[in-house]
Amino acid sequence: MTRSPEADTGRFAEPSLLILTSLAEGPRHGYALIKDVEAFAGVTLGPGTLYGALARLERRGLIRALEAEDRRRPYELTQAGSAALSRQLASMRAVADVGLRRLGPARTA
């Protein structure tokens, strides 16, 4: 996985989170996921990384595979996936809030 310096947020930029975030907008197949993640996070997921994460998310019931269309299989968020993403984002926001507050207005400007 390659990351642009702006998007390199360490362990928070893990592929699973990026995939869940992308699927929050609606079902997408593999290539569309790569392009969307690239667009909103500046991170290019390789196919090996992408499908490793998709396999894990599917096994954990966070996403589900839909009917394949010409070898391209779309994935969608499950209810559990939606809830997990909400929790993760809320926790990230809490960390971000604390970090920004501690930096102070002068240093975040």
Added chain:
Amino acid sequence: MNPDLAPTRLVRGLLRLYPVGWRTRFADEVAAVLVAVLADDGRRRARIALDVVAGAIDAHIHRSFEPGRKLMPDRVRTSAQVAFCAFALFCIAGTGFQKMTEDMRFQTVARTHDAIGWSFDVILYGAITAALCVVAGSLPVLLGIAKQALAGRRDLRCLLVSPPVAGVAWFALAFAVTRLDHSPQHSLVNVAAVVAVVVAFHVVAAVSTGALVLAAGRADLPAPVKRAQWLPMTGLSAAMVAVTVADLVWGLTLRAEAPTLFRSHNGLLATPVPATWVTTLALMALASAVTVAATARAIGVVRADRASASLG
């Protein structure tokens, strides 16, 4: 098929690195994505190929994520079901030992010879510990099954009532046999009646165990309940091994300290004591070995899952 998405030799070669189960599920999709990505940016060919190789290594290491494989809690549940079946066999062997040693002569020997009495105590308390471990492990499972049975799962309801119904039927048979005329003691009718009770006991044990194991397999139990089974299974394994070793010590000590009783025909159904002892010991050893193996598998599955989770 869209001809633009046809996999090249490189793509097919890379996909061959993945485990078969993984390929069956994902190969077509990954091939389509790889072809599209390589067409997008041919300059990153080496980096993309490396990413796929790393993905294949990951898929081989973390086989629990492979499509079609049972999830970790289900694999622990299967191990617990195996251990439960082994425990049922252990109980049958233990019942045979108990029936033999309830004779006053064995009780007296246990009181007068320290080593025999000590091993007998280990068998008794080990069996109680094993039973408590089974209760601790099966209680949340039974509650889960009962909840679903009451919520309308007819199959679970039938499976859940099978053990008590079979038990009542056995008690009725045993009660009927006690009402028979027992003179002369070794008449054909008496022997046939006793054999019928013993055979029926084994059938009831098998039916009850099978029904409960089937119900535990069919019920939608919460993952933590299934995952936590490794803990009582560990206690059960330790207790069963302790009882088996104590049974071995008991027999060897009886042979050395009370040879006349050891060589007598005070075993089950008036068979020689060594025959009953060796049979119960062999069954206990088999049941203990199966339980230890199932427990090791359950612990291994839980540990592997923790390692997978921590590695993402």
